[in-house]
Amino acid sequence: MGEFEVHRVRFFSYVPAGVRCLAYHRRTDRLALARTDGAVEVYNFAANYFQEKAIPGHEARTVEALCWAAGDRLFGAGLGGDISEYDLERLRVKRSVDGFGGPIWSMAANAGGTRLAIGCEDGSVKLFHVVPDGVQFERNLDRQQGRVLCLSWHPSETHIAAGSVDLLRVLDVGSGRTVQRIMVNYHVQKSKKRECVVWSVAFLSSGTVVSSDSFGRLQFWDWERGTLLESHTVSTSAVLSLAVSEKEDSIVVGTSAGATYQFQLLPVKMGSQDKHWVRTKPFQHHTHDVRAVAHSPTALISGGLDAQLVIRPLMEKMQKKGYEAVLRKFTFPHRRLVSSARKARLLLFQFSQHLELWKLGSTDESGKDGEVLPVCRAPEHLVQLKSKGPEHIYCSCVSPCGSWIAYSTASRFHLYRAQYEGDGVSIKKVANVPKLLLPAYQLQCSADSGSLFVASDQGSVHVLQLLEPGGCKHLHTLRPPSGTLEAVYLLASSADGNWLAAASGDWEIHIYSLKRFKHHCTVPMYSCAVTALAIHPVTNNLVIAYSDQQLFEFSIPEKQYTAWSRTVQNSGLHRAWLERDSPITHIAFNPKNPSHILLHDVYMFCVLDKSLPLPDDSASLMNQSALKQLPETARKRQLHAFKICKKFQPLLFADLLDENCLVMVERPIMDIKTQLPPPIQQKKFGT
Amino acid sequence: MRGRRGGGRLRRKLGESFRAGLGAMARRAGRQRRAAGGGPAALASLPSFEDEADEAPEEVSFGVARAAAETERKIAGEAARRHRELLKEKRRRREELFKEQKRKKLLPEAVLQELAAAPPGQQSEVTHAADQDEHPEDGPARQSEGHVPGQLKKDKPKGTRSKGNYMAVHLKDQSLTGLHQQTAKDFLYTHLYGAGTNRTHANEFFSLENKKNPVKKAAVQFVDKSWGLEEKQKAMKFKKCWLAAKMKSLV
Numbered sequence: 001m002g003e004f005e006v007h008r009v010r011f012f013s014y015v016p017a018g019v020r021c022l023a024y025h026r027r028t029d030r031l032a033l034a035r036t037d038g039a040v041e042v043y044n045f046a047a048n049y050f051q052e053k054a055i056p057g058h059e060a061r062t063v064e065a066l067c068w069a070a071g072d073r074l075f076g077a078g079l080g081g082d083i084s085e086y087d088l089e090r091l092r093v094k095r096s097v098d099g100f101g102g103p104i105w106s107m108a109a110n111a112g113g114t115r116l117a118i119g120c121e122d123g124s125v126k127l128f129h130v131v132p133d134g135v136q137f138e139r140n141l142d143r144q145q146g147r148v149l150c151l152s153w154h155p156s157e158t159h160i161a162a163g164s165v166d167l168l169r170v171l172d173v174g175s176g177r178t179v180q181r182i183m184v185n186y187h188v189q190k191s192k193k194r195e196c197v198v199w200s201v202a203f204l205s206s207g208t209v210v211s212s213d214s215f216g217r218l219q220f221w222d223w224e225r226g227t228l229l230e231s232h233t234v235s236t237s238a239v240l241s242l243a244v245s246e247k248e249d250s251i252v253v254g255t256s257a258g259a260t261y262q263f264q265l266l267p268v269k270m271g272s273q274d275k276h277w278v279r280t281k282p283f284q285h286h287t288h289d290v291r292a293v294a295h296s297p298t299a300l301i302s303g304g305l306d307a308q309l310v311i312r313p314l315m316e317k318m319q320k321k322g323y324e325a326v327l328r329k330f331t332f333p334h335r336r337l338v339s340s341a342r343k344a345r346l347l348l349f350q351f352s353q354h355l356e357l358w359k360l361g362s363t364d365e366s367g368k369d370g371e372v373l374p375v376c377r378a379p380e381h382l383v384q385l386k387s388k389g390p391e392h393i394y395c396s397c398v399s400p401c402g403s404w405i406a407y408s409t410a411s412r413f414h415l416y417r418a419q420y421e422g423d424g425v426s427i428k429k430v431a432n433v434p435k436l437l438l439p440a441y442q443l444q445c446s447a448d449s450g451s452l453f454v455a456s457d458q459g460s461v462h463v464l465q466l467l468e469p470g471g472c473k474h475l476h477t478l479r480p481p482s483g484t485l486e487a488v489y490l491l492a493s494s495a496d497g498n499w500l501a502a503a504s505g506d507w508e509i510h511i512y513s514l515k516r517f518k519h520h521c522t523v524p525m526y527s528c529a530v531t532a533l534a535i536h537p538v539t540n541n542l543v544i545a546y547s548d549q550q551l552f553e554f555s556i557p558e559k560q561y562t563a564w565s566r567t568v569q570n571s572g573l574h575r576a577w578l579e580r581d582s583p584i585t586h587i588a589f590n591p592k593n594p595s596h597i598l599l600h601d602v603y604m605f606c607v608l609d610k611s612l613p614l615p616d617d618s619a620s621l622m623n624q625s626a627l628k629q630l631p632e633t634a635r636k637r638q639l640h641a642f643k644i645c646k647k648f649q650p651l652l653f654a655d656l657l658d659e660n661c662l663v664m665v666e667r668p669i670m671d672i673k674t675q676l677p678p679p680i681q682q683k684k685f686g687t
Numbered sequence: 688m689r690g691r692r693g694g695g696r697l698r699r700k701l702g703e704s705f706r707a708g709l710g711a712m713a714r715r716a717g718r719q720r721r722a723a724g725g726g727p728a729a730l731a732s733l734p735s736f737e738d739e740a741d742e743a744p745e746e747v748s749f750g751v752a753r754a755a756a757e758t759e760r761k762i763a764g765e766a767a768r769r770h771r772e773l774l775k776e777k778r779r780r781r782e783e784l785f786k787e788q789k790r791k792k793l794l795p796e797a798v799l800q801e802l803a804a805a806p807p808g809q810q811s812e813v814t815h816a817a818d819q820d821e822h823p824e825d826g827p828a829r830q831s832e833g834h835v836p837g838q839l840k841k842d843k844p845k846g847t848r849s850k851g852n853y854m855a856v857h858l859k860d861q862s863l864t865g866l867h868q869q870t871a872k873d874f875l876y877t878h879l880y881g882a883g884t885n886r887t888h889a890n891e892f893f894s895l896e897n898k899k900n901p902v903k904k905a906a907v908q909f910v911d912k913s914w915g916l917e918e919k920q921k922a923m924k925f926k927k928c929w930l931a932a933k934m935k936s937l938v
Contacts, residue, residue, distance in 0.1 A: 079868045102864075103871040121871055147874070197878050214878060237885065238878075256879070287892070289879065674889045674908050678880065681887035684895050 003369070004656075007360050007663040011379060012338065012349045012652060014667055015675045016331065017057070019303025021066040022292040023074070026246065031294065032074050033303060034063035037352060039392065040076065040086055043330075045296070047529045049311065050547035050583055051334040053505070055091050056410070057352065059390035065107035069116060070130040077118055079103040083128065083135055089485045089505065090457045091394075091441060092410055097135050101126055108151045108160075117141075117160055119148030125162055125171060141176040144169065152203040161209045161223070163198030168211055170223045182226050184213055202244045202251070210251060212239035218253055218263065220277060230277055234261055237680045243295040251277070252300045254290025257680040259283065260302045285310040285329070288679045306676055307331055323579045331650070331669065332602055334531065335489075336585050338653035338665050344402030344420075345657060346382070347665065352392040355407055357383040357418075357425075360663065382425045385416070394439045399449035404466055406452060408440035415452070417470040434474035436462055444491040447537075451475070451497075451514075455488035459504045463514070476517045478502070480510045490530055495537035499556050503530040509544065511556055521559045526552070534587035538594045545584040545599065549577060551608075564610050571614055576621040577642065580604070588656045600654035605664065607643045615640035622646065 017037040024031050031043045038057030044050050062078040069075055074086045081103055087094035101120025108117050109130075116128045116135060124143035128135040146164040153160055159179070160171045170180040185196040197214040204210065208229065209221045216239055220230040237256035244251050251263040262281040268274055286304035294301040298317040303309045311328040318325040339348045349356040361379040387393055387409055396407035405416045405427070415430040442455035445466075452472070454462040459480040465473045478500070486505030493500050499520070500512045509523040509530060523544065532545040541562055542554045550573065553565040561569075582602035590596040590607075597608040615621060622644045627635050648654070653665040793799070880886055894906035 079871045081864055081867070102867045105871070121867055147871075194883060195878075256884070670893065670907060673893060676889060678886040678888060679892050681885045681892070682895065684899060686899065 003660065004662045005363070005366075005373070005660055006648075007657075007661065008648065009347065009358075009360070009379070009663060009665045010668065010671075011358065011381075012347075012356075012665050012667060013671075013675075014337065014349070014351065014652065015672050016307035016333070017352075018288065018291070018305035018307050018676070019309055020291055021063055021076075022243075022294040022301060022303050022309075023066040023068055024294040024296050024301065025068040025072070026297070028072065029296075031296075031301060032066050032068065033292075033309060034066045034076060035307075036062070036305070037392070038063055038078070039352075040066070040074070041333075042074075042088060043309070044529065044547075045311075047547045048549070048583070049328055049330070050529045050531065051330070052529050053088055053091060054333065054335065055086060055093075056392035056394050058392060058410075059353070064103075064105055065118075067107055067109040067116070069109040069113040071113065073130070075107065075109070075116060075130075075135070077104040077107040079105075081120075083107070083116065083118065085134060090487060092439065095134050097128075097137075099126060105147055105149050106151045108153050110153045110157045111155050112157070115157075117151050117153065119151045119162055121147045123148060123164070125151065125160060127173070139176065141171050141173070142178045144178065149198060150201045152201045152209075154203045155205040159203065159223070161201050161203045161211075163201040163211055165198070166196050168198055168201065168209065168221065170209065180223050180226050182209075182221055182223075184211065184219070197238070199238060199240045200242045202242055204244065204248050206248075210242060210244065212242045212253055214238035216255065218242070218251075232263070232277070232279060234279070235259060240289055240291050241293045243293045243301075245295040246297060250295065252293045252295050252302070254293040254302050254304075256289045257682065258286035258288055258290060258304060258306070260285065260290055260293060260300065262300060283312060285312070285327075287673060288676055306673060326579075326581075328581060330582075331672070332582070332652060332667070334583050334585065336653060339397045340653070340655045340657070340663060341398045341402035342400050342655070342657050344400075346398060346402045347663070348396060348398040348405065350393055350396045350407070353387050355383075355385040355387075355393070355396055355405070356381060357385070357398070357405065360657075380423075383418070383427055385427070387414075388412070394441060395443050395455075397443040397445050397452075399445040399452075399466070400447060401449045404445060404449060404452070406443050406445075408438060408443065408454075410439045413438055413440060413454075415466075415472055428470055430470050430472055433472050434462075434464060436474070441487045441489050442491050444493055446493050446497055447495045448497060453491050453493060453500060455491050455502060457485075457487040459484040459486065459488055459502070459506075459508075459510070461488055461491065461500065461502050461512070463500075463517070478512045478517065478519070480504070480508070480522075481519050484508070490533050492533035492535050492542065494535040494540055494556075496540075499535060499540060501533050501535060501542050501556075503533055509533065509542075511542065520556070523552075523554050524561075526550070531583035532585055532587045532599075534589065536589055536594070537591060543587050543597055545587060547583050549573065549580055549583070551599075568614060571616065574615050574619075574621045574642070575617050586653060586655065588654075590656055590659070592659050598654070598656055600651050602650045602652075603646065605645045605648060605651060605654050609641050609643065612639055612641040615642060 017035040017039060019033055020036050021034040022031060029045045031045065033041045033043065035057065038061035040055040040063065041051050042053040044052045061080060063076045064078045066074065066076045074088060075083060076086060077083045077099065081099055081101070082096040083099055083104070084096040085094045099118050099120060101118070101122050101124050103121040104118050105121065106119040109115070114130055115138065116130060118126050118128065120126065122143065123146050125141040125148055127138040127141065129138050141160070146167060148162045148164055150163040151160060158173055160173060162169055162171060166183060166185045168182040168184050169178050171177065172179045184198055198211050199214060200212050202210040207223055209223050210218065211221065212218050216233055216235040216237055218232045218234050218239060219228060221227065222229055234253060235255045235257055239253050239255050241254040242251055249265045252260060253263065254260045260283045261279055263277050264280045265275045266278050268276050285302060286306050286308060288305040290302050290304045292303045299311050299313040301311050309330040313325045315325060337350045340346070345360045347358045347360065349358065359380045359382055361375045362377045363373045364376050365373050367373050385405065387407065389409065389412065391409040391411060394408050394410065398405050402420070403418050405418060407414055413433055413436060415433050417428045417430055419426050436454060437456055440454045440456060444453045446453070450466055452464045452466055454464060456462055461478045463475045463478065465475045467473060484504055484506050488502045488504045490503040491500065498513060498515055500514055501509055502512070503509045507529055508525060511520045511523070512518065513520045523542070526546060528546040528548045528550070530544060531547050534543050535541070535556070536543065540556045542556055544552045544554065551568060553562045554560070555562045580601060584599050584601045586600060588598040590598065595610040597610070599606045599608060619640060620626065621642055623638060624643055624645060627638060630638065648664040648666055650667055650669065651664060652667050655663050657663055890906055890908045897904040897906060
């Protein structure tokens, strides 16, 4: 197997942005998520909760509300006052319409998905029609003093409930007038009289309005009479979000202290018709404010300001106890944020608005397994490249020799030439980059640093030639034979410069020949999203990792799956391998051992040895520690192909630099949490 | 019989006459004596002066008393009048001062008229010409004003163009949306992180578990990296400069 010197990197100070809005789309089983920095992501629940689309944020864009409307269209509104429609194929904002009401605090789509209601800063509720090419203003409903913080449509689309500070009102959509005003601040002791902010509201079809406020209460109101039906004090801190299930028998609420609670409509006595809302399940999955919750038919979904998305399947809705019922927690993105320049031993870290180039340290000594070696030269922060403009960076890459750095934002593409003299580095921008349709969704440099591959929309890939003193020329644009609307998001190039593989949003992988600039073949379609691609330097086999943790090996010259891949599919992968939470984001190879494949996901690093037998379900998958204790002869019987190391967690990136050198970029969760906004204090006995 | 209370001057007068008439009488501070204008019998009722009551008070005729009262009134009236005059004078002086200052701010009349009439190119000449004819009273002030060419006041006529001294701003930046957004963000901040919310540092929050463990551990972040940031930055800069200087001297 070999011994490796591991560079354990913890200086990537990546802090993900908190989750601000969630919107669950039932028909396609997808979840749209908006973060505090304006980024929007879409998770595909059917494809093992893979983050299939990510639209980077914008400095001036804040998203306060997100909703699905008119089928599969995603709309967002924020404090900038605009309603934006997101183009999920081209991963950008398609168009935005000014609401003319000041900052927009809330937005809700009606049951049919044909109208949008927005609640604005000036206290007005405005209605918009969803038309095929955007949204169109319909009318203004009654306007009152005080910002409208939350909105909810009645399922029959006749009334809208709007919550503001100290006040909850119900508007009639037909006439536009306020038909009921409910003061929310009554039932509080005089000593605690402060402003009661209604953070979220829901309108049930029985005529009950559910509201959650900043006093930590969940209240149920009869809107026609304006009376309080039930009041539950959930916590001492504010209840920031609530979501109702489709059948209206279950509500999930999220509080400022990071706790989520489930309320269910249950009969008080067995068999009686009288039902009450009862608080059933408390959860403490988050440490910071839970600002967004969603309710799918089988799971409770919550997103907090600690940047975690937690999906808790409900046991009573699960058919059997298995991996489907497991709690899923996502903190890190499902794509690579780190590029490495192997020969120059450099790492390029991609942040949302800048890039950092680091040189790895080195050590003179050697040691045994598990020893920590002293560093004789510390890692050096060479360059920090700030992106100009308010847009966030889509993708970046560094060439293997380290002399070319490229990155792309929504409207600009930048290419830099780096020159290393001694210990210093000088960066020069390459002017006159070819005009491409931006943004670039993925950038990949060829192995000889002579070409740059730019993944673009509609399945096309641009090939740019990098000229020596510091120039760039557009060589060719590769297109798939059957047109597609989706963009390419993964690229892999072969070491000999002959082949290029591109995976696009419709889950198809096309292979192009770079010698003749034409399409070579298409990998057979699989029912899941691609998470990582890599081409073996010697055999030119394309190794593919899918989001349901399946692995395939496709031989490019022969245009078919390899024998090893067929064996894997016939025997099936080990159950513990398939039940991993995070997808594989990077695949690398060892030039010294052609049968090795190096893979990693967030919680493990694996060296796959194709020459060894595959484990079956009865054997233990993570048997490295057990094998170390066995004598040599006994080891041979128990060896199998998967050599998994869980020592380095959570991993953002792992790569092989040369024969004996590995680099692991870790990001400890506690380092992220100490940089987040302050959490609510929790009183613990004895401290 | 206690006499009726008189005005201040009656009080004073009677007190004087008392003093004059009774001679060696112990005086009590703050005690006021009242008596009728011409009633000597009133004194007999005052208990403290029974020993001195044997002497009759001085007899003062009505006319004399009236004349004395009038003189006193006149004195008081004149004092009030003088006070009023003084205030008036003060006010007048302040008004003049303000008018003076206002006049000083504007360019002289002549200059303004010429500016309205003269074409734009010749404004510097106009100001120079106006320097000469100055108001005699504000001589030095005008001169200093006139030496600054091109600075036109807000009340200049609309036809003139000014060169220099203007600022081009991007209208989009000056719009109200930025202000609305900031208000909205402030609202959110005060309600989530403001007073009344029970927030704590990340360090305290995550160190609770370390405190409660059976084996107590240190806090999660016991070094505050933000201490002495300026000193550290200065030290880094100094080091760079020193190294650069060293390299230079070696080469």
